[in-house]
Amino acid sequence: MSERIPNKAHLDDAALIEAFSKMWIIRQFEEKVDYFFAKGMIHGTTHLCVGEEAAAVGSGAVLRKSDWMAATHRGHGQTIAKGTDINKMMAELFGKTSGTNKGKGGSMHIAEIETGNLGANGVVGGGYPIAVGAALTARLKKTDQVCLCHAGDGSTNEGSFHESLNMASIWNLPVIFFIENNQYGMSGPIKEMAKVKDLSIRGVSYGMPSITIDGNNLIEVINATYDAVERARKGEGPTLIEAKTYRWKGHSKSDAKKYRTREEEEMWRSQRDPIANFRKQLIEAGILTDAQADEIQVKATQAIEAAVAFAEAGEKPTADQLFVDVYAD
Amino acid sequence: MREITYTEAIREALSEAMREDESVFIMGEDIGVYGGAFGVTRGMLEEFGPERIRLTPISESAIAGAAVGAAITGMRPVFELQFSDFITIALDQIVNQAAKIHYMYGGNVTIPLVMRTPGGSGTGAAAQHSQSLENWTAHIPGLIVIQPSTAYDAKGLLHSAIANNNPVMFYEHKLCYRTKGDVPEGKYFIPIGVADIKRSGKDISVIATSYMVHKALEAAEILAKEGIDIEIVDPRTLVPLDKKTIIDSVKKTGRALVVTEAVKRSGFSSELAAVISEEESFDYLDHPIVRLAGAETPIPYEPNLEKLAVPQVNDIVEACRKIMAAK
Numbered sequence: 001m002s003e004r005i006p007n008k009a010h011l012d013d014a015a016l017i018e019a020f021s022k023m024w025i026i027r028q029f030e031e032k033v034d035y036f037f038a039k040g041m042i043h044g045t046t047h048l049c050v051g052e053e054a055a056a057v058g059s060g061a062v063l064r065k066s067d068w069m070a071a072t073h074r075g076h077g078q079t080i081a082k083g084t085d086i087n088k089m090m091a092e093l094f095g096k097t098s099g100t101n102k103g104k105g106g107s108m109h110i111a112e113i114e115t116g117n118l119g120a121n122g123v124v125g126g127g128y129p130i131a132v133g134a135a136l137t138a139r140l141k142k143t144d145q146v147c148l149c150h151a152g153d154g155s156t157n158e159g160s161f162h163e164s165l166n167m168a169s170i171w172n173l174p175v176i177f178f179i180e181n182n183q184y185g186m187s188g189p190i191k192e193m194a195k196v197k198d199l200s201i202r203g204v205s206y207g208m209p210s211i212t213i214d215g216n217n218l219i220e221v222i223n224a225t226y227d228a229v230e231r232a233r234k235g236e237g238p239t240l241i242e243a244k245t246y247r248w249k250g251h252s253k254s255d256a257k258k259y260r261t262r263e264e265e266e267m268w269r270s271q272r273d274p275i276a277n278f279r280k281q282l283i284e285a286g287i288l289t290d291a292q293a294d295e296i297q298v299k300a301t302q303a304i305e306a307a308v309a310f311a312e313a314g315e316k317p318t319a320d321q322l323f324v325d326v327y328a329d
Numbered sequence: 330m331r332e333i334t335y336t337e338a339i340r341e342a343l344s345e346a347m348r349e350d351e352s353v354f355i356m357g358e359d360i361g362v363y364g365g366a367f368g369v370t371r372g373m374l375e376e377f378g379p380e381r382i383r384l385t386p387i388s389e390s391a392i393a394g395a396a397v398g399a400a401i402t403g404m405r406p407v408f409e410l411q412f413s414d415f416i417t418i419a420l421d422q423i424v425n426q427a428a429k430i431h432y433m434y435g436g437n438v439t440i441p442l443v444m445r446t447p448g449g450s451g452t453g454a455a456a457q458h459s460q461s462l463e464n465w466t467a468h469i470p471g472l473i474v475i476q477p478s479t480a481y482d483a484k485g486l487l488h489s490a491i492a493n494n495n496p497v498m499f500y501e502h503k504l505c506y507r508t509k510g511d512v513p514e515g516k517y518f519i520p521i522g523v524a525d526i527k528r529s530g531k532d533i534s535v536i537a538t539s540y541m542v543h544k545a546l547e548a549a550e551i552l553a554k555e556g557i558d559i560e561i562v563d564p565r566t567l568v569p570l571d572k573k574t575i576i577d578s579v580k581k582t583g584r585a586l587v588v589t590e591a592v593k594r595s596g597f598s599s600e601l602a603a604v605i606s607e608e609e610s611f612d613y614l615d616h617p618i619v620r621l622a623g624a625e626t627p628i629p630y631e632p633n634l635e636k637l638a639v640p641q642v643n644d645i646v647e648a649c650r651k652i653m654a655a656k
Contacts, residue, residue: 068402102435111434118401119434123425129391130426133398133406140354140380140404147398160421163391170386325436326470328494 004285007219009062009226013287017296019061019218020282023053023275024300026077029086030249032304033076033093033107037253042093046107047074051216051248054274055180056081058221059148059241062229068116068134068147070127072180073108074247075120078150084112086303087310096314103317104325118147124185125158127151128177132164135173135238146174146232148225154185156199165206165240174232176225177203177240180215182247187259203240215243216274219281246272330511338480338512339369339445339501342487343407345516347377350405353491354381356392357409366411367447367506393419393444397427397496400442405491410446412458413500416465419444427496428471439494443487449502449540449590450639456627459635461539461591466498467567467600473497473521474567478542480510482565485519493521502540502590524571526578530560533649534578536601537561537588541640545588548645557653559586567597572604579610584652585618590639593622616652621645 003012011019030048037046049056052074060081063069071078080086084100092099092110100110111119118134121127131149138145155161156179168175179199183190196202203210209231213224221243228239246268250257257265282288288296333341346353354377355370361384364371374382385392389410396406410416416423427440450459467474473495477483483501490497527542528549537545542563549559562578564570579585585605589598598620605611605618621640628638 070398100435101433101437104435105433109433111430111437113401113434113438118398119430121426123421126394126421126426129394129422130398130401132391133395133400134402135398136395137399137402137404140352140399159418160390160394163386163388164394166386167388167391167395325432327473328431328436328439328441 004287005219005281008223011061011222015061016282016287019057020278021296021300022057022081023278024297025086025303026053026056026080027275028300028304029076029080029307032308034249044106045252046093047252048249049074049077049247051268051274052180052182052245053077054218054221054278055215055243055245058218059178059225061222062225063116063146063148065116067145068118068131070118070131070134070147070149071110071120072127072150072152073120073122073124074152075110075150076107079110079117079120082117083115084110084117086307088112090307090311091314094311094314095316096311097317098310098314124152125155125160128155128160128164131175132168132173135168135175136171138174139171144233146176146229148176148178151177151179152185153179153181153183153190153199154188154193156202157193165203165208165238168238169206169208172235172237174235175238176228176232177238178225179240179242181242181244184247184251184259186251189259198242200240200242208238208240210240210242212242212244215245216272216277218274218278330513332509333480333512334506335480335483335508335510336367336369336506338484339487340371340373342484342491343370344373344376346488346491347381352403353405353407354383355407355409356383356385356396358385358387358411360384360409365409367503370409389415389418390422393422394426396442397422397430397440400440401430401438405441407443407445407491410444413446413448413462414457414460416446416462423466423472423496424469428469431495432471440496441494443490443497443499445499445501447501447503449504450628450635451504453630453632453635455630459628461589461623463498463500463567464591464595464597467597471496472568474500475521475565476500476539476567477565478505478539478563480508480512482519482525484512485517486521486565488516489518489521492518500539504540508543519565521566522569522571524562524564524574526560526574527563528559528561530558530582532557532582533559533584533586533652534575534582535559535561535586535588535645535649536564536575538564538567538597539590541588541590544640544642545645547642548649551646552649557649559649570604572608575601575604576608576610579605580613583613583615585614586621586645586648586652587618588621588640588645589623591623592625593620594625596622598622616655619648619652621648
């Protein structure tokens with residue numbers, strides 16, 4: 001390999017810098033959303049993915065724009081990684097008509113079909129069969145598109161997980177089941193909710209290649225997803241990837257995090273921060289200097305400020321919008 | 330015009346739509362070589378092949394959800410749920426996903442799918458294979474709900490359902506499958522949301538759904554001999570509901586009998602009665618609205634008990650006599 005940081009997808013320096021930048025955009029987006037929620041400027045609820053940026057960006061980096069992606073309720077990062085417009089995302093959270101969903105969906109339903117984003121899902125495990133269906137379209141229309149199906153550890157205990165993995169497998173559909181195992185389904189520790197040590201074991205029983213990786217290592221995520229996408233494009237069927245990671249924040253905005261220790265949180269923040277670790281890798285490889293890395297972080301902050309300005313400038317839906325789009329023409 | 334069965338009429342609509350549009354395909358349990366539990370897709374595997382007549386594992390949630398995903402990405406899937414009772418397993422995908430995505434995504438995507446499924450009792454299949462649960466989906470904004478009673482309606486409405494850009498719940502009835510009727514060859518559409526007067530009459534408006542239409546027609550013959558002339562209104566689609574035809578009929582007759590097979594409590598009969606009583610038809614009523622509907626029990630196995638659990642021809646006759654006797 002000729003890349004300074006070898007990776008199976010052959011992402012060059014520019015592409016890796018882009019991935020680094022996206023991770024920062026995701027983190028800054030989430031921190032900003034957290035701030036607005038705390039101030040009561042955004043209502044409802046939200047599920048933040050701070051700490052899980054490498055999983056979202058590494059898997060998304062391997063996809064083409066024409067590929068599909070189904071996101072989870074903790075989907076802002078996955079959505080940004082797929083290329084959804086952050087201005088429209090922020091506007092959606094502000095409930096504006098300029099939002100991705102015209103203010104009708106909010107955090108849990110952000111979708112942008114033109115970039116292949118089939119939407120986040122408020123139902124745990126709800127996206128699995130939908131991703132299978134998208135892959136079925138690729139099969140029936142004989143395209144080489146694939147569908148990246150994001151999901152969380154908790155969802156592997158839903159019936160839809162098992163039904164969908166089996167269906168995708170028997171039909172050899174081009175789906176990548178990407179499990180972000182952030183250790184907790186709301187408060188339920190996955191180690192208590194599943195008897196198997198690695199959730200990838202569950203994929204094996206459906207006859208598909210399954211792998212457990214360090215979800216906080218960007219290059220490892222890129223490599224595993226690349227292999228899975230290649231298989232899918234060649235018509236060799238689905239793959240299950242379990243990416244072990246950790247969510248730094250609580251489940252949603254009201255979470256006292258009594259189910260885990262501060263020491264555990266501190267270990268993940270200080271030693272396994274996906275952004276800090278990849279930054280170190282980029283600098284050691286000579287791809288970025290410290291100053292350049294800092295500048296990328298600053299630019300991410302600026303991009304989020306611009307997204308907030310876009311969101312604030314938008315209009316709230318008028319009352320007549322209540323009945324619009326219940327049914328399609 | 331030729332006479333064919335309700336089953337054949339549905340198969341014709343499916344086949345015609347599939348010949349015309351490559352994006353239409355069918356998924357379901359046992360729909361291939363077996364031809365479907367009730368034989369609706371018999372012979373279609375031979376014509377269209379296993380890619381488009383797609384035999385699925387017994388996974389109702391994945392079947393419904395794969396239809397949603399395929400619909401979002403440009404296909405027009407039709408899926409067969411072997412018995413409507415099994416909607417319990419598919420409901421998340423129908424209620425939380427299919428029904429809501431168009432709205433929730435700000436109208437940026439459509440979900441053109443059809444769920445075909447047989448409901449109703451009368452086959453001795455007992456409590457888990459005989460229910461009439463159509464009201465569950467009629468309650469959900471975003472879904473269209475159709476309940477054809479005749480072969481003619483089934484074919485024309487199924488063509489409209491497949492061409493529609495919304496998720497359509499198409500409830501067939503097991504006892505309707507063998508009924509016959511005049512059905513045109515080739516494609517035709519019956520508009521969704523238009524009721525049909527199955528029999529004109531002047532004394533009582535009998536608003537009946539699905540197989541109850543046939544029972545009402547039988548009852549009408551008996552009542553006619555006694556000088557009672559009932560009008561039978563078949564809503565055909567529950568959502569959207571053609572309120573005007575129902576209201577106009579009641580305004581004409583001044584009496585309303587609602588007949589559904591579904592359990593009375595919180596069933597669609599409640600909705601029909603509410604529509605009649607909250608609209609101008611109320612002022613024309615000479616008698617309180619009467620509802621005949623399923624007993625508030627699970628459907629029992631033993632044939633006599635099974636019959637007792639849902640309205641029968643004689644129940645309709647008796648109810649009409651009683652309404653007319655109360656002057």
